[in-house]
Amino acid sequence: MKMIDYTCTHFMDELASKNAVPGGGGAAAMSGAMGVALASMVCNLTTGKKKYAQYEEDIQRIMKDALKIQQELLEMVDKDAENFLPLSKAYGLPKETEEEKAYKEKTLEECTKIACSVPLDIVKKCYEAILLHEELVDKGSTLAISDVGVGIQCLRAGIISAWLNVQININSIKDQDYVSQVENEIKPLLNKGIEICDTVYNKVDKMLSK
């Protein structure tokens, strides 16, 4: 059974347990999914309203993109768990002989790269979703402005959390070319993503502060 088909209560219980999955990666994807679901909600509360007619096309586009990203992030909850299993098994490999040691080291390296791949994708998808809220803070119904704020906070948590799951894994990777490539690709997205989140949140806060 897929974890996204668990009830919310059951998912939380599994998250709280000592089982390897769901863990921080699953929580990152789930945070991101909540954040982008709220972008859809804001679109659904904006579309068709006279006051926002000038943004109707944008709202339709954002709604379509948000739905797609939501599905992708939800799939990543289970995909992350699948990709973690080989690493989990590799930890248990024997390391008595030199041959076993070398094999274990090589396998751990490969499996750690596999374990990194979904958190990397979560960073990218959260970043895409952050850009949607960046538009919605100006184009969405002001009646749903707090939902833009909540959405952007969920995505901020999602993108940082996904990065943490990359970071803890790349620390044990010896292939420095791979590590540099990952850092060069992801760190700018992470930093820019957090920056946009904080700008969007400050706009929301300003609109809500009397």
Next chain:
Amino acid sequence: MKMIDYTCTHFMDELASKNAVPGGGGAAAMSGAMGVALASMVCNLTTGKKKYAQYEEDIQRIMKDALKIQQELLEMVDKDAENFLPLSKAYGLPKETEEEKAYKEKTLEECTKIACSVPLDIVKKCYEAILLHEELVDKGSTLAISDVGVGIQCLRAGIISAWLNVQININSIKDQDYVSQVENEIKPLLNKGIEICDTVYNKVDKMLSK
């Protein structure tokens, strides 16, 4: 059916829809629940380990508190929805006559206070959970340090999101004594909570950065 008994996928679909609930309040409670579930996970990965034997009593206490807060936050997902319904209905009251106008205004004021109550509790529960991670960053297994980081980011999103749901509601409350009382009680928790989250995250980041 309670919303926390929905599958994760269904919950996200409902969040994305234009239905009034679940909305930002439900997402805030869910974020908080994920954050505190990760505190439990860290405890479960720490307890019984020789290296952390000196913290065993603390870990047991944190685990007990985390479980309780997780249940409370999950209950708030549905409680928030219940408390929003009267406000939702009050918006539809007629306001043709002076009598109707006065009744509607009075009812809206009362219902808005009711709608505020759960988000206020979510702020408090997230704050309690933040204090647990503040301990865990020093006492939990370093193997689970990224999960402390993810947990604290979920709680940061949860506490800010809950506050946004308080803020958008108190903006329409006329009873300024109530508004001041709420602000005086909650703003220090919010500000202190965010401050602790950022301190804990910086510790995690430092531990993970080579």
